[in-house]
Amino acid sequence: MRGIAKAAGVDSALVHHYFGTKEQVFEAAITQSFAPAIEAPKAIEEGPLDGVGERLVRFFFGIWENPATRAPLLAIVRSAVTNETAAAVFRRIIATQVLRRIAVRLDLPDAELRAELAAAQLVGTAMLRYVIKVEPLASADPEQIVARLAPVVQGHLTGP
Template sequence: MTEATSSRRRGRRTRTESADTRDRILSVAREEFSERGYEKTSVRGIAKAAGVDPALVHHYFGTKERVFEAAIEVAFAPALNAPEAIADGPLDGVGERLTRFILGVWESPATRAPLLAILRSAVNNETAAAVFRRLVASQLMRRVASQLDAPDAELRVELAAAQLVGCAMLRYVIKVEPLASADVEQLIARVAPVVQGHLTGAGGA
């Protein structure tokens, strides 16, 4: 084996190890934020749980705010497919498609847990809320609004999101009955027309 070949292999191995370490830190961070909330989670605690030095967490992400943003971006990724979901069909069915998609994300145990961590942190801490707003505004709402041909598209999307987030908060976070145990198809049938009204109904600018 030549020295150049050995060097390339070491380089690939180092990059793989770095990626694995970064992923492990993010995985641990999501668990820490979920269990402790934003305020009680620290970079030192994340590092300890991940089995790395705190300096390595700072190396990859910088501040705790940036760790949180990176962690929730991965967790929020399934919801970022919403623009494609609403674009796949006629405009008069967009409310049903968006409602079904968002509630479907919440219904899945695999995606519900990280979303709960995001909401709990955002509700209880302004820094976490600012990160969440920035992510939602730039990567979700503006992309959904671009699918609508209306001068007040962003407001319409925000009103629709308020309807869906409110439903999710009451059903999955606060667990208010009978909403918490209602059949999801029943919820979609009732909520979708309201979401449709926000997105395409008369009124606005």
């Protein structure tokens, strides 16, 4: 906390006053860094369910393809993989701010599972492409990825 306060040029008591614990500071930082991805449910909310797979995949990979938004996401994902506190914060944000909103829009009995399966497909692809950098996925044309993933994500969200 002292290091954060020093870097911000304020007293550590001020950081503690506004954010509370070290975990709460971390959660605020993750929430801020994850802000673009929190808008993912809009890809589902804006338009008919037919075609939602492509809209969601385009939105998701649009964030990852942008270097300005990719860097914070990489840091969050790497932290969540190696640190249980980070994983818990990441899980809570994903569940409450993204997956739940998607599930509500689907309005199906197994909507939460569908949203999680779609997210698993997207996050798994992002891990291989941007974090682990497995070829040829890491250098594949984004349009090719969208073309292949969109029907799969659509199936998770609205298929039988």
